[in-house]
Amino acid sequence: MPAPAPRKNHKVLGRLSLPERTFVADALRTETVGGVLLLAAAIAALIWANTPIRESYESVRDFHVGPAALGLDLSIEHWAADGLLAVFFFVAGIELKRELVAGDLRDPRAAALPVVAALSGMAVPALVYTLVNVTGGGSFDGWAVPTATDIAFALAVLAVIGTSLPSSLRAFLLTLAVVDDLFAILIIAVFFTENLNFAALGGAAVGLGVFWLLLRGGVRGWYVYVPxxxxxxxxxYNSGVHATIAGVAMGLMLRCTTRKDEGEQRSPGERIEHLVRPLSAGLAVPLFALFSAGVAVSGGALGEVFTRPETLGVVLGLVVGKAVGIFGGTWLTARFTRASLSDDLAWPDVFAVSSLAGIGFTVSLLIGELAFAGDKALTDEVKAAVLMGSLIAAVLSGVLLKIRNAKYRRLWEDEERDEDLDGIPDIYEQDNPAYHLRMAEIHERKAAEHRRLAEVTGGASEGNDGPA
Incomplete structure (x- = not known):
């Protein structure tokens, strides 16, 4: 009886299949554009809220519109946070469903590393915030603020700086962010839900049931699903559960697998995500940033960010907690389980991306509003802390990624070098005797050219010196 073959370590996020590679590339391109728009909206909000026309910003942000009879007489700020962000979470729900049924999260062994890394990347920032506020006597209400990662900003920074970084690193960040979004959703649903209206909640559950039955019945038409x-x-929204949960629930219900027997090229989830993602990245998230990031910033206010325990906890949670949590969780999982990183990645790469995950913008701002809803001044201070922590994390991770990118660029140049000009990179011919013979001839020819040049130069010098 032959001996059983030894079990190999499962490579997490190694070389991607062509469909996954295409998906990651498309997501990166879209999220990069979304990240740029998000940054522009945040800068516009800060300028608008810190200039003499700040009263107009507050007037627009606090302007109420909507049917009061339906409990939807909301300010523009609330429409952006509760309404438009539901579109963002709808896309996040589709991404999560796809990873669960067709991506890396489908395999429990492959899912272990990003899940543990994401959990550690949320638990450690919460712990850092709690410790800072225990020692400083601050409020524990904001423990969840530094737990979230803004995938649009993070991918934008990675795309701009990491032009030569391995695709596995981008895939690692994308998968990590999907799991991060899932737990952020759970935090919002569990810890920021109060005064439940069971009649409205039951109605929402019935509506979700109808939504699911229509999908399973193959009913098509936006005019059915949008209303x-x-x-x-x-x-x-009226049930007391945060309204973005509705977006997540509907996204998770979409089918994200193709039916080959019916000739499907893309699943319904992929088609709808393709249509809705531009709305999320190009409109919903930037408008949320425009009406959430507009906080008054001054020298004194920035100084208070590092002295008040609530705001200092947010900054340290994003900058220190995220990096330590994600890197530590990844290392421990790879060390004590059969899961391991792709051969294309090194631990310095993982630490750089772990620092990059400290950019917590969209969801962190949302949780900050929910955590300190009764204290407008503290809410603004926590928002300033989120902006400051995200900026520091972006700068630090940018430096680390720049260093790693330079190294990979040198490696790429070495791999592409073709000194014998035969169309085949030299690295693939190093074991070929004919290659070494050609290289010896090339080097001898170059040496002969240098000798002839030296003789010509020397002879000209002697001829010039004679008459003198």
């Missing part, structure tokens, strides 16, 4: 989605969203 139903709006009803579900309105009922969820």
């Amino acid at each position: 139903l989605a709006l009803v579900i969203w309105g009922l969820m």
Whole structure:
């Protein structure tokens, strides 16, 4: 009886299949554009809120619109946070469903590393915040603020700086962010839900059931699903559960596998994500940033960020907690389980991306609003802390990624070098005797050219010196 073959370590996020590679590339391109728009909206909000026309910013942000009879007489700021962000979380739900049924999260062994890394990357920032506020006598309400990562900003920084970094590193960040979004959603649903309206919640549940039955029945047409989605969203909002949960739930219900027997090229989830993602990245998230990031910033206010325990906890949680949590969770998982990183990655790469995950913008701002809803001044200070922590994390990770990118660029240049000009990179011919013979001839020819040049130069010098 032959001996059983030894089990190999499962490579997490190694070389991607062509469909996954295409998906990651498309997501990176879209999120990069979304990250740029998000940054522009945040800068516009800060300028608008810190100039003499700041009163107009507050007037627009606090302007109420909507049917009061339906409990939806909301300010523009709330429409952006509760309404438009539901679109963002709808896309996040589709991404999560795809990873669960067709991506890396489908295999429990492959899922172990990003799940543990994401959990550690949320637990450690919460612990850092708690320790800072225990020693400083601050409020524990904001423990969840530094736990989230803004994938649009993070991918934008990675795309701009990491032009030569391995694709596995981008895939690692994308998968990590999907898991991070899932737990951020759970935090919002569990810890920031109060005063439940069970009638509205039951109505939302019925609406979600109808939504699911229509999908399973193969019913098509945006004119069916969009009105139903709006009803579900309105009922969820009035139930006391954060309205973005409705977006996540509907995203998770979409089918993200193809039916080859029916000739499907793309699953319904992929098609709808393709249509809705530009709305999320190009409109919903930037408008949320425009009406959430507009906080008054002054020298004194920035100084208080590092002295008040609530705001200092947020900054340290994002900058220190995220990096230590994600890197530590990844290393421990790879050390004590059969999961391991791709051969293309090194631990300095993982630490750089772990620092990059400290950019917590969209969801961190949302949780900050929910955590300190009764204290407008503290809410603004926590928002300033989120901006400051995200900026520091972006700068630090940018430096680390720049260093790693330079190294990979040198490696790429070495791999592409073709000194014998035969169309084949030299690295693939190093074991070929003919290659070494050609290289010896090339080097001898170059040496002969240098000798002839030296003789010509020397002879000209002697001829010039004679008459003198």
